[in-house]
Amino acid sequence: MTISIDPQKTNNESLQPKGWLRYFSFSLDHKVIGIQYLVCGFLFYLIGGTLASAIRIELASPMSDFMPRDVYNQVLTLHGTIMIFLWIVPVVNGAFGNYLIPFYVGARDMAFPRLNAVAFWLIPPSGLMLVASYFVEGAAQAGWTAYPPLSITTPQSGQIIWILSVLLLGGSSIFGGINFIATIIKLRRPGLKLMQLPMYCWAMLGTSLLVVLSTPVLAGTLILLSFDIIANTGFFNPVLGGNVVVYQHLFWFYSHPAVYIMVLPAFGLVSEILPVHARKPLFGYTTMVFSIMGIVVLGLVVWAHHMFTSGTPPWMRLFFTIATAFIAVPTGIKFFNWVATLWGGKISINSAMLFSCGFIINFVFGGITGVALAQVPFDIHVHDTYFVVAHFHYIVYGGTVFIIFSSIYHWFPKVTGKMLNEKLGILHFIITFIGFNLCFAPQHWLGLNGMPRRVAEYDPQFQFVNQISSLGALLMAISTIPFLINVFLSVRNGKYAGDNPWNALTPEWLTSSPPPIENWEGEAPLVEEPYGYGKEILNENKNI
Amino acid sequence: MTTLDSSKEIQKNNSEVNETHEDFRMFGLITFLIADGMTFAGFFAAYLTYKAVNPLPDGAIYELELPIPTLNTILLLVSSATFHKAGKALLKDKNSESQKWLSFTAFLGIIFLICQLFEYFHLPFGLTDNLFASTFYALTGFHGLHVTLGTLMILIIAWQSRINGGRLTSQNMFPLEAVELYWHFVDGIWVILFIILYLL
Numbered sequence: 001m002t003i004s005i006d007p008q009k010t011n012n013e014s015l016q017p018k019g020w021l022r023y024f025s026f027s028l029d030h031k032v033i034g035i036q037y038l039v040c041g042f043l044f045y046l047i048g049g050t051l052a053s054a055i056r057i058e059l060a061s062p063m064s065d066f067m068p069r070d071v072y073n074q075v076l077t078l079h080g081t082i083m084i085f086l087w088i089v090p091v092v093n094g095a096f097g098n099y100l101i102p103f104y105v106g107a108r109d110m111a112f113p114r115l116n117a118v119a120f121w122l123i124p125p126s127g128l129m130l131v132a133s134y135f136v137e138g139a140a141q142a143g144w145t146a147y148p149p150l151s152i153t154t155p156q157s158g159q160i161i162w163i164l165s166v167l168l169l170g171g172s173s174i175f176g177g178i179n180f181i182a183t184i185i186k187l188r189r190p191g192l193k194l195m196q197l198p199m200y201c202w203a204m205l206g207t208s209l210l211v212v213l214s215t216p217v218l219a220g221t222l223i224l225l226s227f228d229i230i231a232n233t234g235f236f237n238p239v240l241g242g243n244v245v246v247y248q249h250l251f252w253f254y255s256h257p258a259v260y261i262m263v264l265p266a267f268g269l270v271s272e273i274l275p276v277h278a279r280k281p282l283f284g285y286t287t288m289v290f291s292i293m294g295i296v297v298l299g300l301v302v303w304a305h306h307m308f309t310s311g312t313p314p315w316m317r318l319f320f321t322i323a324t325a326f327i328a329v330p331t332g333i334k335f336f337n338w339v340a341t342l343w344g345g346k347i348s349i350n351s352a353m354l355f356s357c358g359f360i361i362n363f364v365f366g367g368i369t370g371v372a373l374a375q376v377p378f379d380i381h382v383h384d385t386y387f388v389v390a391h392f393h394y395i396v397y398g399g400t401v402f403i404i405f406s407s408i409y410h411w412f413p414k415v416t417g418k419m420l421n422e423k424l425g426i427l428h429f430i431i432t433f434i435g436f437n438l439c440f441a442p443q444h445w446l447g448l449n450g451m452p453r454r455v456a457e458y459d460p461q462f463q464f465v466n467q468i469s470s471l472g473a474l475l476m477a478i479s480t481i482p483f484l485i486n487v488f489l490s491v492r493n494g495k496y497a498g499d500n501p502w503n504a505l506t507p508e509w510l511t512s513s514p515p516p517i518e519n520w521e522g523e524a525p526l527v528e529e530p531y532g533y534g535k536e537i538l539n540e541n542k543n544i
Numbered sequence: 545m546t547t548l549d550s551s552k553e554i555q556k557n558n559s560e561v562n563e564t565h566e567d568f569r570m571f572g573l574i575t576f577l578i579a580d581g582m583t584f585a586g587f588f589a590a591y592l593t594y595k596a597v598n599p600l601p602d603g604a605i606y607e608l609e610l611p612i613p614t615l616n617t618i619l620l621l622v623s624s625a626t627f628h629k630a631g632k633a634l635l636k637d638k639n640s641e642s643q644k645w646l647s648f649t650a651f652l653g654i655i656f657l658i659c660q661l662f663e664y665f666h667l668p669f670g671l672t673d674n675l676f677a678s679t680f681y682a683l684t685g686f687h688g689l690h691v692t693l694g695t696l697m698i699l700i701i702a703w704q705s706r707i708n709g710g711r712l713t714s715q716n717m718f719p720l721e722a723v724e725l726y727w728h729f730v731d732g733i734w735v736i737l738f739i740i741l742y743l744l
Contacts, residue, residue, distance in 0.1 A: 235679070
């Protein structure tokens with residue numbers, strides 16, 4: 001059965017608000033929803049960043065003098081939850097996915113536009129709930145993992161609001177995932193083959209599979225946890241005969257794939273950005289596709305490497321160590337493919353390229369510490385120390401957030417029709433890169449020397465290194481200022497970009513900037529070689 | 545090769561295709577049901593782990609009476625068949641017959657829920673008595689919630705398949721097909737639940 005699209009029905013422009021007001025409406029346009037995700041996520045990033053600054057101020061001295069210990073725990077819980085569920089996951093999936101995927105598959109919108117809008121509009125209320133949970137009596141303070149029995153025995157009202165908020169965000173994520181899978185598999189333009197899709201489509205397909213398979217498990221787990229808190233059941237409460245390790249297994253069954261949910265889309269985005277600014281085809285397209293799918297499969301069976309100190313039996317440790325080490329293979333393939341894409345290219349040094357290169361450097365560092373952490377003898381020593389904090393932030397900030405910024409510099413001309421200021425952009429990159437490495441590189445040393453994470457007070461011998469780290473955090477906070485100035489100035493009086501300022505070949509650049517409603521005047525273009533840079537065909541096209 | 549203004553042949557082929565597209569609502573529903581199934585999978589995994597490693601307090605056992613759940617299994621299996629009959633009838637434009645079958649399916653769903661409640665009230669343990677009791681109520685309760693939603697949806701499409709003014713016709717089968725798939729899914733989950741919770 002086929003559905004006919006009545007042009008008058010989908011094109012009811014008169015009913016949709018115009019101008020900036022449309023970003024506050026229940027818009028069904030995937031481009032509007034993408035920007036809604038991005039701006040909403042960035043506002044939460046500012047909140048989460050403020051909390052991170054508070055944590056680093058507190059850790060500049062060994063005693064808990066900036067805030068009391070329980071407030072410190074609440075702040076780090078809120079920081080982690082906001083950054084993961086309200087900044088990285090919605091932005092790197094929802095924002096760029098919504099904006100780009102319909103262009104890449106040659107569609108006029110997502111497969112289920114209404115579901116798409118619902119998925120976005122679940123985020124602001126649940127985000128506000130999460131922030132509000134801080135102000136109720138007894139805010140959540142069990143960390144973003146909410147491990148029982150800590151989450152059961154600490155004050156409960158905040159924890160329950162926290163759970164409800166994360167459940168709503170998980171629902172939003174699942175709706176988004178369903179939509180992406182349907183769009184990529186079912187809504188491709190006729191004639192466009194799967195192996196001709198830009199790499200970001202593959203990354204989002206893999207990510208969405210992980211979302212659909214693993215997020216529901218987290219939802220079920222949190223429902224059981226809320227039963228423990230509200231109804232006094234004993235699923236995870238050892239006093240009542242329950243089992244805390246079951247929570248950890250179920251939680252990490254989602255939360256390890258969640259790391260790939262956060263980083264796979266970044267892999268896709270960097271694979272779009274590098275070929276454009278290096279003027280070379282993406283190296284090893286097929287291996288990229290297979291390594292993404294390999295990461296998806298392996299990513300589902302490595303979760304217990306977070307639990308080597310939770311009394312896991314030896315066979316389980318062995319299996320999960322080997323499986324985790326295997327993930328380094330597809331990830332390494334991707335890394336070498338990016339380097340090979342740059343090799344011999346005509347590289348433009350601009351903000352998008354710099355942030356992408358920063359990503360490659362940080363990510364390989366985070367990847368190496370990841371392989372180290374997968375080894376049981378090493379992991380037992382550094383478990384729950386700052387080494388883990390450093391590793392995690394190298395992946396999630398040094399990896400994904402760098403790519404979010406890179407993507408903003410790359411696609412800003414498409415979204416607004418204006419260019420961002422390159423000088424401010426490069427300044428932004430330099431401060432971010434130095435600040436980030438100054439903040440997190442010393443934490444490897446802190447962890448190896450035994451400083452535990454999630455504690456407000458520490459041994460005074462670590463003070464100097466902690467102060468270096470806090471200085472880095474200060475630089476990271478400052479780095480946001482040139483970025484914000486840049487965006488505001490460029491939206492108002494930026495240089496006009498034209499439709500395709502980077503001479504890119506992927507489909508979103510083959511329409512006007514900003515794109516019209518329904519993406520194309522007339523037919524969607526058939527892009528068979530999205531990375532055909534430096535080929536003869538390109539020269540022929542130029543001559544025309 | 546990029547072709548914005550490529551050969552007219554492609555444009556001609558696509559000008560028709562572009563105004564229509566395949567109906568992928570069912571595809572979306574299947575994806576959602578896989579996600580929903582994963583929630584149950586998480587619960588089942590938790591239950592089986594508990595059963596393997598967590599000893600119950602003295603006197604509590606992992607054994608249940610079988611008559612009511614067996615009756616419930618039969619009810620759900622029969623209801624899947626009657627739902628199928630409703631779909632066949634609608635396909636032949638026999639709306640009133642379809643409505644009869646749908647109403648009967650909803651009736652079976654309601655009987656299932658009543659039996660489930662009857663079982664709840666006659667069990668020797670409550671929600672917080674021990675780990676097995678909690679898991680039992682969580683699993684059956686979550687499934688019961690699905691049956692409740694399914695029954696409500698069946699009642700809605702039974703109303704919509706009325707002869708005059710109903711939305712369901714042999715041309716517009718999707719609501720019926722979607723609810724049918726969901727109902728079979730809930731039915732299948734029950735069979736797994738019955739085996740794991742009552743028989744194992």
